[in-house]
Amino acid sequence: MFENNAVIDEQKNKNTGNPPYYQNILFGAPGTGKSFKIDDPEKGYGLKDVDESHKFRTAFHPDYDYAQFVGAYKPKKDGEKITYSFVPQVFAKAYAAAWKLHLTGAADAKVFLVIEEINRGNCAQIFGDIFQLLDRDGSGASQYSIDADYDFAKWLKEESVLKDIWTDYESKVGEGKLKLPPNLNILATMNTSDQSLFPMDSAFKRRFDWEYVPISFEGKDAVNFQIDIDGSQYSWQRFVETVNGKILTLTESEDKQLGEFFIKPDNGNVISKDRFLGKVMFYLWNEVCKDEHKNGSFFRTKDDGYFTFQDLYKPEKKDILNRFMAEIGEK
Template identity: 40%
Template sequence: MLKDLSKSIDECRIKFDEFPFTSDIEITPILAEKLKASIQGIEPNSSVNIYPFSISLTNEKGLRTDLASSSLWFGAAYHEFATYLEQYRVVLETITATLKGLGYSSVNIKSLFKLIPSTDWKNHPDKKLVADFINEIDIFFGVDTISKTLFFRFLDERDWWFKPFSKTGQTTGKTLDRSDAYQSAILLAAKVIVASSDRLSLIIEAFSLNQPLRQAFSHLQPSEISFTESVSTVVESCGINQIYYGAPGTGKSHKIDELATDENSIRTVFHSETQYSDFVGCLKPCMIDGDISYQFRPGPFSLALVKAANDEQPCFLVIEEINRAAAAAVFGDIFQLLDRRADGRSQYSIDVVDADFKGYLETHAASLLVSGKLVLPANLSLLATMNSSDQAVMPMDSAFKRRWQFEYVSIEGDEYPQGDFIINVGTELFAVSWEVLSKVINAQLSEAQIPEDRLLGPWFVSEKELENSQAMLAGKLSMYLWEDVLRHAHREVIFDTEKNPTLYQLIKTIKANGIVFSDVVINELRANGEPITIAEA
């Protein structure tokens, strides 16, 4: 569903004006990596160099632009408008392709787009082209009358999305036959008129297309503010043991991705069969010159030790689902190493009694052996995730948990995957976003005193799944709520259990676009969704 571009511009401008900082930002290595990757994804032939307080962009013609790091504030503020505007561009490109399939030439279509945005396009001399264009718009949007209305505003009203500081009634200027029309709209929204403004729009687009970049930026402070209390800064100076916990889909792994990359981390996932020998390593048979021999095969812990010992930069051992195994047993004597000194090194050392493990360390990470005893290096951090709501988890004893820092990842997110559900609310069909649906369901589950760690996190579903939202509702979401969260009681607080007494009937009703939710849920969806009449459907 398309969004109101004028409203989005206003919201972005307010967001920018409310930023507490206007100074340059110190671009950390993590942020630099994500920013560079996003820019090169947009302009693969351009050269990007990122410094602590500036960004250097050189295009394929060798022309260079330097931007101050403060330009990132524009990306953080205006990326949402850029995302919404891109949706309109994609719709127009899709309809353009259809018109070409009907036999219209690029030149003819371009002559029509030269009149847009303004109502003059309806007076184009080729009346059949205008009629076919309108017809294809009707076909594209179908029953989504709200999006269709917004799209016609996009075509008719310049001031609605080429938004000046005050109403002008202007009908001339950059039109949709020009490739830079969208870029100009973004820069006008951002109130920017500078020589390098075209490159500034690239920064905004980079933020629009890259969620990890937005997340990494959201954890920064300006250069003159101390970073010492943030986890991202602590791990850059000394190692920690950190567990992120919360409901499914709250973004625990995304938290880790803000720190750990493929280059600086070793990753593993615990499961019910994970053992010490899997985690640390063990002697295994191998073929050498046609003969069977035995060698020590390192596990993720050993690989992380070697990586940290041979790299001065921060390194990470990432453990997903740490409580799906008996964690204390998997760690074994490594348990003792988890106590940290102020500089991040192990407070205590352990004797390496496994001769094969010791030999591996002596060969690959000898600096970690002090008088034959192993210590964790200061640049190695252990980062883990856990879902306390899962049914197949193992309890952690207090002594093990005491050696970790815990960060709760809230059920409420700043961002949600984009996608709408078509919900039958009785006399009408309503378009309801995932954000609205999940919040309404969570509110009812909370009133029924369902534990918070069983509620729906923002990223319980992905944007890919929301491309077919009805299938996701009939499958993953219904199964989780019906069989896991509400297995023993309170199904009626979410679902209309009189009409849908079984999961089979519930899924059947969803596929038929029937009424599946309780009256309370439906009333909330009515208040927060957007109607689509059954007659139009």
């Protein structure tokens, strides 16, 4: 049941400076495979091999709040009556599962809470007082406890997987208290292109280890991707490397660069023109070049001069994309 631990421990032991838990944010350009790295058993954290009951996943968004992250008291129809009960969400489920394993002799079995796109939500609002639990001691448990919300505490005691071992839990944590167990790991992803959506304060940032996931084609399928523009084929790798250099020059930042898996092929290794226009060229125009039009923008060709995204769809300019591709990289 816990054979996945060998994979996780092997990755951890590659850097003996790591604490006995993970509380990491994986960040980088869009399309660098941050979520893939979390699941990858060979070069990442190996969650692909972790028992489904030991991993919990969510994605933050602008309307996400504490109630959606932890849980809330909600109405439920029971026949003709309306009753109310605490409905646990991803954090509450992961918390109870981790303590259950920790207290029943399976302390080495790790539980993972994965938060995709952590910066797309208001972390201060979502975590609330749970923020205090992110400070860990040498064993990996929370250094400080907090008072549990009444409804959350009642659910833990009477309905969660901890109800049969509640006395053991209270003796470890304290009556009406919450503390993270050392086997509860928190992994999150963040696109640098979206980092200004909900800025994180420094107090929140310093409670995580930050792991940069660089743009790299080495040993990856993306090295073979080809872009097909009306029968002409262009190397996706060559395009990405060239355009990323132009993005850096134009914006003086790496935040908006393209990752190797920014787009996936329609068929085999071929990226179609329509897919390329709708995902890649629109991104480059909307996120990088639009505000710099005719002021250093690389949306230009020798024959056409500066052009807009709309120009790419005009019948009279049907060859403009091929001319653009030919100028920024060889066929």
